Amino acid sequence: MSGAAPSAPHVPVLLRPLLAAVAPVSGHWIDGTLGAGGYTRGLLEAGAHRVTGIDRDPLALQMAAEWGAPYGERLILRHGTFSDMDDLAGEPVDGVVLDLGVSSMQLDQAERGFSFLRDGPLDMRMSQEGPSAADLVADAPEAELADILFHYGEERASRRIARAIVKAREVEPITTTLQLVGIVEKCLPRPKPGQSHPATRSFQAIRIAVNAEFDQLVDGLEAAERALKPGGKLAVVTFHSLEDRVVKRFLQMRASQTGNANRYAPQAEEDAPRFTLTLRKAVGPDDEELAENPRARSAKLRVAERTDKPASPVDRTRLGLPGYGVLGAGDRDGGKRAGGARKRGR
Template sequence: MPARDPSQDRFPHVPVLLQPLLAAVAPVTGVWLDGTFGAGGYARGLLEAGAATVIGVDRDPLALELAAGWAGAYGDRLRLVAGNFSQLDRHAGGPLDGVVLDLGVSSMQLDRAERGFSFQHDGPLDMRMSQHGESAADLVNAASEATLADILYLYGEERASRRIAHAIVAARASAPITTTRQLAGIVAKCLPRPKPGQIHPATRSFQAIRIAVNAEFGELAEGLAAA
């Protein structure tokens, strides 16, 4: 399969739930905050549907960098903010007519091997949305076996969490785990070979570690409270 052209990220994609959202809140008016700006699909959709202003918030600096190529077309109707949606009340600076949160990881992050989110590409074990703070490599190489098992079970619903955590601790005793391929290989050895149509054995573990690294549940709780 040919590599995805990163230049495509300069243009806002159309999120799957954009049209259902617009239909549910029609008519779209006033000031909206898109707390997971990403490639800008929701922000652009809201503006074109009638929103007076959209405040686009994202903690990933790449998202705001890529938006520079098209955001100017909306003038002061689109305001971009580097930050977390957990502080959306601060970013809004006043009353809002609506808030959009499209949670999880984006293709913009998954498709870039250097971001370390995906086992589909070998890259540094990073997973940081903000590109600051503790990385996934820091976590898997320093956390206790019990902590790793809890993360895998609570955030990934991984039934083999204890077995995988034990394997991670055993592997890092020989050498640090620094790449996505290393971690995926360790996890895969702990689980049965998937049948056709089943997810990759490392899917739940990667999800769990990503959630822990980015404190996603805490961010969501604070964001909902701020809204």
């Protein structure tokens, strides 16, 4: 498949409830995960005066230069990561949208190596720079691979799959998506009707590691806090439980809704709320959206509003970030993990 723009735009997930939750839309917004531009177009058509679209994928910006031409100066394109959004926007903004994970555009392009359903090079780099998934699979020690699969993919057979990867790469390099799929499939039972593909969790885990997605996520949430004006809205769409847990805890902490050890003690300044929760609970897709876009089935939307308290770093030890070196109770392979995986280039 070529890198050309798709003939029809991808359907942005949870766009209708997102726009309803942040209405009225006006002023300057950031779309920190531009992708195919569904959220940016939705914001512009809903009344945003301008949108700064940020993406680390050069192809997304190349495509946006074409479909975004009719918006003129209302659309500002920036190459970079949403962890730098406050600098890239150049001024305080009225709203931030983050659509986490891999985009449909990237999944649909076999040459990007994100999909376990299409044969292509084992790449998975959102920025198209730095070490690839093939590099990780070729170089990482068995214990590190097991940690990545277990903590980032919640894969119960992580040790078994890691052993199989190491054994297979001793015979020949693992350089394509379907090579890796075949290795994973041999380690797992055949899925029953309605169950996800056996390689789903492994591909998710390796993609997260290659792109340092959890580092980016927390950095991005902190950057959104710095970028937003008082009263500005933050809307985040997640696609798996690990991401949603981090976003949920971040917003609860920044809204001072995690509880106070001493209810009689005055609230500390560092615990003063930086956000108020617009939605008390995450919102998922309704039946109409699921019929239009089956990829929305696992999506969740959380929305919060910025207060006037100054931004500050968050205590990352309280965010529930996936860690290494801890054996989960559900790991049926047993045994004790070796620690620390390496940070990968973004």
